[in-house]
Amino acid sequence: MRYPQSRENKGLRSQLALPARALRQVFQAGALMLATMAAAQATDIFANTDSCYVDGIDEKVRCGSVTVPENPNKPDGRKIDIQYVILPAIKNAEPGKALLGIAGGPGQSAIESAGYFDKLLTKTRQFRDILLIDQRGTGSSNILACDNMSPVDALAINDEAQDMVALTKECMDAQNADITQYGSLNAVTDFEAVRKAIGYEQLDVYGISYGTRMAQLYMRQYPETTATVTLDGVVPMQQNLIYIGDAIARATEIMLSDCEQNQACNQAFPELRAELETVSDRLAREPLQTQVNDPVAGEMTDLTLTRSKFLSAIRMALYAPNTRSLLPYAISQAAKGNYQPILGLYALTTDGAGIAMGMHASVVCGEDIPFVDEKAAEVANRTFVGGEMLRALSEICTIWQVPPVNADFHQPVTSNIPTLLLSGEMDPATPPSWGELAKVQLTNAEHIVSPYAGHGTAAQTCAHGLIATLVKDGSLENLDTECMERDTSRSFYLNANTVEPLANASNEE
Secondary structure, three states: OOOOOHHHHHHHHHHHOOHHHHHHHHHHHHHHHHHHEEEEEEEEHHHOOOOEEEOOOOEEEEEEEEEEOOOOOOOOOEEEEEEEEEOOOOOOOOEEEEEEEEEOOOOOOOOHHHHHHHHHHHHOOOOOOEEEEEEOOOOOOOOOOOOOOOOHHHHHHHHHOOOOHHHHHHHHHHHOHHHHHHHHHHHHHHHHHHHHHHHOEEEEEEEEEEHHHHHHHHHHHHHHHHEEEEEEEOOOOOOOOHHHHHHHHHHHHHHHHHHOOOOHHHHOOOOOHHHHHHHHHHHHHHOOEEEEEEOOOOOOOEEEOOOOHHHHHHHHHHHOOHHHHHHHHHHHHOOOOOOOOHHHEEEEEEHHHHHHHHHHHHHHHHHHHHHHHHHHHHOOOOOOOHHHHHHHHHHHHOOOOOOOOOOHHOOOOOOOOOOOEEEEEEOOOHHHHHHHHHHHOOEEEEEEOOOOOOOHHHOOOOOHHHHHHHHHHHHOOOOHHHHOOOOOOOOOOOOOOOOOOOOOOOOOO
């Protein structure tokens, strides 16, 4: 507001013109008061937590738990503890907010993945707490685990000859839980109970893979406490997980085509497509039984290589550009009888990706398998992997009896919450079309597809910076997505040592 140049007003202005030193003191006092208030709020947030260490992070973080009914319909019945970890913000301007990081699977522990989330969300953690909750049935929240065989045993066993019914019964007998209560809907209620117990007013939500299903459920059920959402490797509510077989086939075809269109790769492996079919057919007729160097320990060990193991190694290698780049060489060597390279990739699968298989069954048997219709079964059976997945899960679910969710569970989420969807063009689990399907009723959303990423786009691109911007601004308006177009592709390995052709050298090792 401007004032007329009267004597009275001149006097007023002179009275308001404090000396510079006094002005600085006022600002410093105000800043100190705000910092004290923020510190007090942070103290309140951490009041029910303990200082602790978690794997993957060198510094101390905050740990806590919330006790909830195992069956929400029986509040006076059996209780379970939901464990959580807070990675405190470096400089927290809004102690009443946190970013909730949700792990994939179903069945992975968010707390055991703390190192991954810390690196992925480093920019966001500069100003926002990161909240990690072990979903019920995973990690330290009454885990529903089955006996995991050692990596050596995993190499030796014929996985295609296993009795899934007998194994499932053994797993069920080992549980100290009502397995019908470990689906996604109860878990979302747990997440909200943790938020309330800690005292956060709002959560930004980041979910990866199956975690995107959980993120969509949270934004559907608790829109008033959801500030922003990021879905990375999107599983739409409408999409049955059994369709993953089709996604694997799509990503495999992209890899083969990329090699054929790359002069150096095509010259080194001109029969790659045929070699893949040759190895697959050979193993389908009779699994390979031999001795090999254990890819982890380096010692000689028994190997039973089935078609399932071979294709699983390829599938897992497709998740990330660095392992994808090894596939043409590994496949070609397998066709020539040298299975050591493919075993190096298979070693990525021997820990089961840290998945609690009991919780995995409780989710899939209640939310996916009951809704496999004729079309879904037809799509699954187009490929060996999809067909085997459907067969195995159907057998498991006949034993792992959980009631199906209501059909409206699979309705798309309708929301105006700022939502960033991230997909990788080469993703063997959640292709870009799934992101578009999830977006149909999100009226304030942006879907970004990285041309060069596999599964988990934020970890493979600059998208981690976009997440920080979204969380900080609470809006999609200022996202600079140009960096997502950068060529981050990886050249295919042409031999065991390099991506460069070797003069007068054979591909055989």
